[in-house]
Amino acid sequence: MSTAATASAPNHTQPAVSVEHITVAYGAQVVIDDVSLTLPPAQIIGLIGPNGAGKTTLLKAIVGAQRVLKGQVRVLGQPINAVRQRVAYVPQRGDVDWSFPLSVLDVVLMGRYGRLGLWRRPGSHDRELALHALEQVRLVKRRSCQIGELSGGQQQRVFLARALVQEADLLLLDEPFNGIDTTTQSVIFDLLCAQRRLGRTVFLSTHDLHSVEQNCDQLVAFNRRVVAFGPVDQVFTGPVLHSTFGSNVAVVGEHQTLVIRQ
């Protein structure tokens, strides 16, 4: 990684994210109910919960893309507006229109827009970083393709590359493993582990329980509130999964889980 990354090495003493008693509602419907959560730095933390649990809303609230009714969110020890450039956000792949007339490189360069501000355009330094990120996700040969020509897994890697060029200290990923191939999954986890080695924090939502069991340091079991939070072996237990997923999950044996319905 570049020297800029080391220069802004994250402070290890303060939490990556600290959420205090936040409530989020769409109209009259409460989707996040009085949630408090403190995420330690330099770890990969999984956010698990059924569909409609409010995982996306929680990520958006942290990144400041969702208004919070009550409570306080601090990121890297500060209000989100002070640290936006140090936070990278990867929305769900299905949220955007992939037939959009953009090349792979165009999309990755969007990760630099935050640093460029209102008036500057991406320059050669930004292009270099973008190409480097595309190398990391093994898509540099496809940089000129229209994004719709890529497979689902490749599209997800483009999104990850876009987050990497931001050189952020906190990465928030919404369902990065939704409908992707196993190659992409291992490429993504390798890169996320590399980010962790740089002292960066990764917080990702998923309902693919197997991938998080193997690759995350800590888990947040979430369903409108925090059901459990801690090391994977403590959260990945029958009772916790039952109260998170309700009757949609059946637990077989001590550590074998079978999700019946999402």
Place this chain on the structure above:
Amino acid sequence: MSGLFDPATFLLPLQQPFMQNALVAVVLVGLLCALIGTFVVLRGLAFVGEAMRHAIFVGVVLSFLLGGSLLGGALLVALLVAWLIGVLGRQQRIGEDTAIGVLFSASFALGIVLLNFARTGVRDLATMLLGNVLGIAPFDLALTAGVVVVALVIIGVFFKELVLVAFDPALALAQGRSVVVWDGLLLVLLALALTTAFQTVGNLLVLALLLAPATTARLLTRRIGPMIGVAMVVAVSSGIVGLYISYWRNVPTGPTIVLVCGAVFGITLLCAPEHGVMRNVARQWRLRRSVPPA
């Protein structure tokens, strides 16, 4: 009438001042509609545009009744409407499209009722609905040119913001950009385009000029820059071709231009090399042949 390959065929009509003005108007409006239409298509604002042109009609009628510049009056109302749509868009309880649909159809009706207060009602109604590019005033031509310059500058300067918000509003929000502000800017540009173009192709047909060239270009290109370029070529050439056809055959100009635009879109939809209907049919046919019968 001289032959098609005789330069005089094209130059003679231009000796008349009204044709010169019309030609300039058609080129300017084509450039504007292609540029803004591209973003309208990419951001999915076709329905909002349709609603907005209904409302602009009231502005046109009002300024006609009060004797001001039609373009100036329409522009004021259009900006007001852009603001109103922005506000309505945030009221999530009423479906946005429902609210917009009701409000702006009603405003169109209001325009027609108001027009009854003018003595020459029916003929002016036809002009407003179908456009009158051959009678465009020099002041309106200058205003149109001004709007084109403004749109070019705004889109040139804020290109990356407009593209980002159209493609991935969630990332834009996460980067601390206000989607409401950038959508608002796009709505204002849309209002400018609709207002400026209504004299050329008329209030009824203006949306076609905004959407057809941009959609045609989308079928043919893979990046936004080329998409804008192709849309401009389609819009301007359709405008010029339509203008000449209407001069030679003595048919209304606005509808002719829109017909040419529509024809170009239709042909492209059928024949586009990558996304065309014929290409897709051929692909499926080949696929079916390659699968052995069960």
